[in-house]
Structures are given as structure tokens and as C-alpha cells.
Amino acid sequence: MGLKSFDRHKESLRDGREVYFDGERVADVTSHPVLGVGMSFAGIDYKLAEDPGHRDLAVCTDPRTGEEYSRFYRIPENTEDLLKRRELIAAGSRVNGGPPLIKEIGTDALFALHIVADHMDRHLGTSILPKVRGYFEACRAQDLGFAVAQTDVKGDRGKRPSEQHNPDVYVRVVDRREDGIVVRGAKAHTTASPFANELIVLPTRAMAESDADYAVSFAIPVASPGLKLIAEVSSHPGGNRFDYPVTTDLKMVDTVTVFDDVFVPWERVFLCGEWRYAGPLANTFVEFHRFTAASYKLPMCELFIGAAQLIAEYNGVANVTHVRDKIMELIAWTETTRGLLVAASMEHKVVPPGIAVPSITLTNIAKHHFARNYHLMVQNLQDIAGGLLVTAPFRRDWENEATRKYLDYYLGGVEGVSGVQRTRAMKLIRDIAASGFGGYQEILSIHAEGSLAAQRITILRDYDVKRCVEIVKSYLKD
Template identity: 55%
Template structure:
């Protein structure tokens, strides 16, 4: 097949999957009033692969299948591949109103990591995972499938290993082994896009001890596999008004509590089972790719914050004030530092043993850490420039009501020549991005998605070449 249409993608989601939203089972996610917004948002991916303006970037002639496929499935082997992947992610996020699509980005991050690590596991343990991973990769590429990744277990007491928890289901584990496969049980949290993708890839979330064999697991299954239950989060859920919620009424992500209630996984879909020494390696290798995806999709949101702040400054007549220019300059520095580091990470890649180009780990993690640790500060500059009407302005209905419309239009004007409706629209944009349910979602996304701040600090410290710097210091003092 190679490339699917939006209609084919949507038809594939009507497969009897068990999705729950606000206490009710959802019969058809594509027609649901809230989940349907997320489905339409991600459908952009299929449009871009066909659009004459974008298809050269988003589609690619795959020599292996002889088909035209989504470029997301191309394993990077050069800086050019990484730069194109980065550009696809940044461009699709920008066209998606600053909200990442994530229906192929995260899944292919997992496929790249699985290929790399399964080679190591096969060598060390005489297993045959790599050929299974390759077959699954081909299946996804040729079927133009969409993928979620369930890595983060619900975890229970964070200070304990899985086998020490009061409940074994706090980490997904093997409940039964059969001749034809395994039965898995447990739950993962925060699985982005799970209700509206074809497949879920499950990865370990951390390093395990030797006694945690049942939990050292990686596999992939179709979302409608019996026993998979998705409880979708309603948070970040918008009202239908594009005036009140210019971004989130049309663009959003949905995350799930992903339950595995005795789910059968055939052997050809099992990519790690019991090789505890590789659980941490796989978890880390996945985030090496996935944080690069993260820092590729962050810049459009930073740009949107700059644009919203600059527009507000113009509409309020303060664009020449020195403190406003300084805050705008800091917002620009924020955005361009993240963008610059993600570009640098693509150029400064390393080639892994299987030939895959891995983006520079220190630069990638620095970009993610810098973005996350400064996000709330960036939001405060935008809110400071915008003013209090962000949360105290009138409703769209008051602008329509003949009793109140005239007052609002006359009294809430700003700079001469700017319509009151546009000015209120700009306030609404700032509220949507920073002070709404969706704005709060963005703050948590910044801090926790792709791993919390401490995870990036640990990685930066682990991967930075401290020896080289110590040697410089030694040479400076003439130490032996």
C-alpha cells in the first residue's frame, strides 16, 4: 500500500477498540465530539504526504518495498536524514497549530531503538528479536500505520523495583507463557494518541534488577486486541468555540491509561522478554531518539508564544516599550536556543553499530532540559505583556448580544485601527496557550513528557565527556 488516505486511516480506527471517555464507552473515536478533534488534527499527516507543497519532504521512495512510503519510517543513517525528520516534525507541528501530531514520530523512535537494541540482545542472548522487529517495521511502513508508545508504567511506589511493589500490575508483566505467545497484564500511563492509532508499542520504562524478569518486556499489538482497554483523559479538553480557544478547539492530543487485562501477544510481536540487563538499555535508547523528536516539535509552540506576545504588544500600543522589547528578545532567545540545539544535534550525530544515525545525546537533552526548565518563565513573559483581560474578558456570546456588543466594541478597543474583536481574539489566544485547561496541559507536557527534568540531567551528566575537561585542567596545572 505505501501511503494511506485520511479516509482509509479513519476507517481503520472503526475496529471495535475499547476506548472509554468520561465514563462512557466510545463506539467510534472518529465521530466522537472530543476525540474526533484529535483524529482530525492527526489526519494532517496523511494530507501532507499527498500535498504537492509538502510531499517531497513527507513521502519517500522506499527501495526495499518499491513503494512510496511515509518518510517517518526511513531509518536515519545521515545528518540529512535527521534534518529531514526534524523538519517534518517541526513543519507538521507548525501546520497543526503548534500541537505535535505524534502518530508516527514516537512509534518510529521506538522502532529505531528496537532495531538497535535487539541486535545487541540477539548477540548476547542468542535470541532472534531483530528479525521480528524488522518484519514489524516493514508491516508498519508498507501499511502506513500509526503508532503509540506505551513506555511509562503506572509505577506505584517510585522507590521500589517492580518485583518489590505491593501490586504486580504496577508494571506490565508476563502473566502466562504459551506455545504461541505470551499473555501480559498491568497498565501504562499517559499513552499519547493511543485511542486513534493502529498499533501500540510497549517498552520498558527503566532499568530492572535480575529478579524483575517478568517485567523486562517489549512488544507491539493492534489497539483492538482483546483485553486492551484505554481510559482517555478529558483534560486539555476544549470548548467548541474557535474564538475562545483558537488553538485547542481544532488541535489537541489525547492520552490514556492503557490497561492490559490479560492480553495475548504472539511470539512474532515480542521484542524483549526476560533479558533484564537490556531493559534499561532499551528504555534509554528509545529516549535518545524520542527527545530529539521532542526538541523538534517544541519550536513551533515557542514561535506561537512569541507571536501572541508581539501581537498583544502591538494591539495595546506598547511594542516600543523597552521592557516589552526585552521580554520579546528573551522569548526569541528561548525559541532559537531550543531550535539551534536540535539542529546541532542532527549535524553532530553518531553512527551506531547497526548503521543508524543517533542525534547527539548531550545537545538533545540540553535542548529538552532548557525548554522544560524555562517554559513557565517564558509563559510569564507572555502573560505579563498581554495583561489581565486574558482571564477577565467577556464571552463570545456578549459580543453577539445587541445589548452588550456596542459597549464591548467601544470600551475594549486598543491601538487605533485595531478591531476590538481581533484584540479580544489575541487575548483568547494567550489564554488558550497559557491560562486554560489546554495551557495547563502544555505546562505539564513541557515538564514531564519525554521524561522529567531529572532524567535529562542524569543523561547529560552520563554522556558528557568529563574526562576530556579534567585532562585540560590537569594539563593547565601540570599534573601527572
């Protein structure tokens, strides 16, 4: 095996996992009226490999065995690997209208685990890399889907894990046994976990010696006893494509992920008490994950450009100077992010054990540039569209003959654009930029993959400022 069909992935999720949504335990996430839509959305990574139009991009062949496997599992070694990975992530997001992330985040974590395990083995004399490799190859052979639980619930943000009044707000080891460890705690915002086979757990921050029990990383099947997923959805309930053209099929699901004394066998434990490596593992993961993040966001930027241009044409303002300026800003925002990702792929660094890491500075600037400007770009789109964005009547008024004739007659735009055409464009913009989902996207842009401050700290840490100081000093010599 090496490639799993979407139907087989769906089948693999009927395993007794403990998922809660809207006050109830969910018996089967695949057939639930809301989570089932989220499952189908998250499954695009599997569907792409089955789609003749994307198969070349989504599937790789192992030259040694001739076996096919998902490109997400290709460990990047050079610019081409990184560019293809970026293209594939964007393709999933473009076909879906949003990011699926069922293989993207997990493989980001696995690349980071390879790098940090290699470092640990060379410096501590441990034997973690063979475990990581064994786990990675088993997952690749079964084409498993992942969620990554890194962000702890954290309690008092001003205190370290071991200083908290509640000792369980960071996931920690509560028992070490001959056959494995027992972990307790909770992580927040775990994307797509109800639709994953495996959950990879990473530390969320650097640790001190006193935090050693919190320096823990491991992987477990989602159906593990004691693991509880309490789900929330990005837009709920939605339901018809006239009023909700994008979010009817786009449901991003995130969970509060509770570890109620979960047992993890040693062969699945990658970090346990080596506190000096918690920070490097957290940081190495986001080096890949922010590259993924900026890649999956680009199709949404393109949707903004297209929607802004279309509604400007419908409204008869496409040639007005301030409207053209705003569309230009949308294009510059999109293409700056894309250009930075291409440059980050080209200026990668290959680190032991032979993995290409995209330029840290450029990747973080790409993510920061996208996120810092997101709300401004929403403003541009809302500004061009006009107030009908939030006041246009819903579908049922367009189905009622008593009201439809007035709406169609009065709400039209330029000659040839009917009320219904213009309203449908408005509904699309509302759906992505002025709705519950629009608000979700704004929070996603600021916080997901780390808050803006995290990117700024990383850029300052990675960039060689000293080199610039030396240039200045060279002018100050006699």
C-alpha cells in the same frame, strides 16, 4: 501499498477497540464529538502526505522498488535524514497548532528496537533483529499509526517493580505459552492511542534480575482482546473559534492503558526476561524521542513570539524596553532550542545496525532548555498581554448588540485596533497559555518525554567530563 490516505486511516480505526471516555464506552472514536476532533488532529501525519505543499517533505521513494512511503519510516543514516525528520515533525505541529505524534513516537521506538535487538543478537545469540525488521517493514508497507506505552503506572516510586506491594503496577509477563506470552498491568499517559493502529510497549526503566518478568517489550494491534484505553483530553469541551481559536481543533488525547491478560504472539515479542536490556531499550528510545519532542515544540514557541509581538503592538507597548527584552527572551529560547537540534543532527553517531542517533548531550540539553524555561516564557507572554487575558467577555457578549457596542468601543487598543480585534488576540493567548490547555502544556513541558531530572541524569552520563578533568590536570603538571 506504502501510503495510506487519511480517510483510510480513519476507516482502519473502526475495529471494535475498547475505548472509554467520560464514563462511557466509545462505540466509534472517529465520530465521537470530542475524540473525533482528537482523531482528526492526530491524523495530520497522513494529511501532510496528501498535501501538495508538504508532499516532498513527507514522502520518500524506495530506490530499489520505486515505492513511496512515509518519511517517518525512513531510518536515519546521516545528518540530512535527521534534519528532514526534524523539519517534518515541526511541519505537522505548525499546521496543526500542536504535535500529532501518530507516527513520530512509534518510529522513535522502532529505531531503538533495531539498535537494541542488534546488540542482543550479537551478545546473546538471540534472533530478535529479524523480528523487529519484519514488523517494521510490515508497518511501513501498511503505513500504520502508533502509540507507545512506556510509562508504567509505577505505584511506589521508591521501589523496584518486583518490590511493589501491588505486583501489577509495572506491566509484566504472567504466562509463557508455546505460541506467545500473556501480559498484565497498566501504563499511564499513552498519547494518541485511541487513534493508532498499533501499540508498542517498552520498559520504562532499568531492571534487576528479580524484575525479569517486567523486562518485556512487544507490539499489539490496538483492538487486541483485553486491551482497554481509558481516555482523557487536553482541553474539553472548547467548541467555538472566537473563544478557543487554537483548541477547538486541537485535542490531545492520552490514556490509562490497561492490559487485562493480553495475549501476544512470539513474533511480536521483542524482549521477554532479558532484564539487562530493559534499561538500554528505555534509554535508546528516549534518545530519539527527546529529539522528536524538542522538534514538535518549536512551532508552539513561534506562536508565543508572534502572540507576544502582536498584543504588544495592539496595546501600544511594542517599543517599551522591558517588553522588547521579554520578546527577545522568547526568541532566544526558541532559537537556542532549534540550534541545539540542528547541532544534534550534525553531531550524530552512527551505531549498529547503521542508524544515526542524534547527539545525546545536545538533544537532552535542547529538551531541558525548552522545558526548564517554559513557565518563564508563559510568564513573559502573560505579562505583555495584561489582565484582559482572563477577563475579556466570551463570544456571545460580542454577538449581543446590547453589550457589543460597549465592548468594541471600550476595549480597543492603539488607534485602528478595535475591541474585537484586541479581544481575539487575548483569547488566543488565553487558549494557549492561561487555560486548561495552557496548564496541560505546562505539565507536558515538564513531564512528557521524561521529567527534567531524567534529562539532567542523561546529560551527566553522556558528557565526557573526564576529558575536561584531564585538561585541568594538564595545567597542574610541574
